[in-house]
Amino acid sequence: MFDFAEMKAALEHGKAAQVKEFAEKALAEGVGAEEILNEGLIAAMAVVGEKFKKNEVYVPEVLVAARAMYAGLDVLRPLLAKSGVKKAGKLVIGTVKGDLHDIGKNLVKMMFEGAGYEVVDLGTDVSPAKFVDAVRSERPDFLGMSALLTTTMPSMKSTIEALKDAGLRNHVKVLVGGAPVTSKYASEIGADGYAPDASSAVDVAKELVKGK
Amino acid sequence: MPRLIDLVRIAGRRLVVPLLGYPGAQLTCSSLKQNEFNPVLHCESICRLVDRFSPDAAFFMMDLSVEAGALGLPVRYPLYESPTVEEHPVRSLADLEAFKVLDPLDDALVQARIRAMELMKERLDVPRGGYVIGPFTLAGLLMGASELAMATITDPDLVHGVVGFCTDVCVRYARALAAAGADMIAILEPTATFLSPQAFDTFCGAYIRGLITEVTGNPGMTGAAPAGDVAGGTDATGGRAGAGARTATGTTDAADKADAAGVRNGSESAGIERTTGATGSASRANAPDIAGPRRADAMTPMMILHICGDTSHLVRNMCATGAHGLSLDSPVDFARAAREADPEVVLIGNVDPVGVMVQETPDGVRRAVRALLDMMEPYENFILSTGCDLPYETPFENIDAFMKEGRL
Ligand code: B1M
Secondary structure (H helix, E strand, C coil): CCCHHHHHHHHHCCCHHHHHHHHHHHHHCCCCHHHHHHHHHHHHHHHHHHHHHCCCCCHHHHHHHHHHHHHHHHHHHHHHHHCCCCCCCEEEEEEECCCCCCHHHHHHHHHHHHCCCEEEECCCCECHHHHHHHHHHHCCCEEEEECCCCCCCHHHHHHHHHHHHCCCHHHCEEEEECCCCCHHHHHHCCCCEECCCHHHHHHHHHHHCCCC | CCCHHHHHHHHCCCCECCCCCCCHHHHCCCCHHHHHHCHHHHHHHHHHHHHHHCCCCEECCCCCCHHHHHCCCCEECCCCCCCEECCCCCCCHHHHHHHHCCCHHHCHHHHHHHHHHHHHHHHCCCCEEEEEECHHHHHHHHHCHHHHHHHHHHCHHHHHHHHHHHHHHHHHHHHHHHHHCCCEEEEECHHHHHCCHHHHHHHHHHHHHHHHHHHHCCCCCCCCCCCCCCCCCCCCCCCCCCCCCCCCCCCHHHHHHHHHHHHHHHHHHCCCCCCCCCCCCCCCCCCCCCHHHHHHCCCCCEEEEEECCCCHHHHHHHHCCCCCEEEECCCCCHHHHHHHCCCCCEEEEEECCCCCCCCCCHHHHHHHHHHHHHHHCCCCCEEEEECCCCCCCCCHHHHHHHHHHHHC
């Protein structure tokens, strides 16, 4: 039996090279890629997310842990693709037009990846048209928008309107967040979900497609 | 050297200093971009704000891009929003070299800011404030904030190199602002908000401390022995910026030039009485008599450290930088901060600039101001302000309500 404890500790401490080695070692010992993903990477990232929520670790620690997670994912990805392991879902995410704050958005992205989702990151300053194009071409389960400025929040609404105009609104669940965004605002603009922080965002997404 | 706490004590009443800047463009019917580029207009916008609202001090418009722009990074200037830096190209210490050949003071927009401050000095008889970006935040603009955050763990040497270089840039600009007439300089360090207290001390606090020492010639409120009168231009070598931490070298010549400028301006301005505008405007009958200590040492600005966002976990560390004042944002519990802060360090804040000042009614503003004043009643080291810079569109009746309730 492969002991995941050390691998998880390495990920929590952001040791990318070690996580990669542990992933390779586990594979060599015959552990399945999906098990390594779930027991080694996803489980450890969830712990990091919880600690972040409780202020036990800060943004740099989370970013570095996520980077270590990617190092592990890189090892597993070809095998996961080959074995046809189903992704938890697909998210297209970006920071809205006029807004260049990307740290929160990056954390949300990493938490989703850490939870086994496929993520397409459109970056910052993303116009409604660009979100719509990505929804059309990527066919994601979720569209995530982040806004940190009160002045850029209305762009979330414009994007939702643009999705409607393009006939794509019912094809995707819209998730919104960012410091000035509230759950009240989210429902006012017709978003499907709101999350106050990155790890709850994953929970909200899961909740939205429950029973589907 | 005048300290902010002295100013507060001399006033004998609560000082009221909302972070006004952008709303001044409403009064001159101009765009923010015009104010960025035109120092006469910029000063006019600020003077009209002082006439209209009578704050106890006046800061110019906040801008987090001017230093990065001076280093050559691409900056976008929307008409009615603050300018933003669009690319963050630095990945290694070698990448930094390209920036070291530039003297940030040669940049036209830096000169426009310095000129705006000179004009404010001529026209305003309330203390004048300028802003300079913090070295950690400037490093975030050079490298990208997420990259910088990760590098604090994965490549500390790179972070020290970049933040050290940025400290030199900030020192140079801050000295020029002081020489131009800034009585207060607020260091804007938003990107530090996400650091742990320990990482803050290592990668930000140590450099802020160096910056303050270099600009004031004194390690500030909580420091050891003064390092000589750098600001007066007599000691150019009094400790490199970021003392106690590693710093980049390479702008020594630039720093010497700044000192020379400091001497020149210093001797010119020493003893000169401050004049008010041609109309005699921008002066107030009930202005607290705080000019005294400033005139005696007009070249040494009071240093304020401003960090937006929730900095509850950093209050003690921010005090340890030697800042004379901490300008803290609306998520911070001020009573708790006051219990933690050095009582000689003035806490400045923290009415919500958007949630209250833009989105509330005047009554809502009054209630928020009253609640804050009541809560801070036991504490002397407090200036009533907003948590951050007020947006362009802040309703004037809300600023009126803020000033009126603050002066009750
Ligand atoms: C899809 O579903 C979801 C679900 C959850 C989601 C989500 C999406 N997105 C986020 N979440 C949630 O999960 C994350 C993790 O748990 C959380 O993400 P956050 O992003 O909230 O949290 C991050 C992990 C850490 N937090 C941050 O990264 C933001 C911190 C603060 C201090 C901040 C920073 C660092 C910066 N800034 Co900016 N900045 C502030 C911020 C203060 C604050 N109160 O937030 C804020 C947001 N900034 C502000 C301003 C005004 C500005 N900033 C500006 C610039 C910058 C920096 C470049 C210096 C830097 C950004 C660096 C970067 N690359 O991101 C300028 C604008 C630039 C632009 N056009 O975008 C400028 C205009 C300043 C100026 N005068 O130039 C204020 C906005 C006021 C308002 N309400 O409109 C501000 C609140 C500070 C303040 N009090 O004034 C949750 O919100």
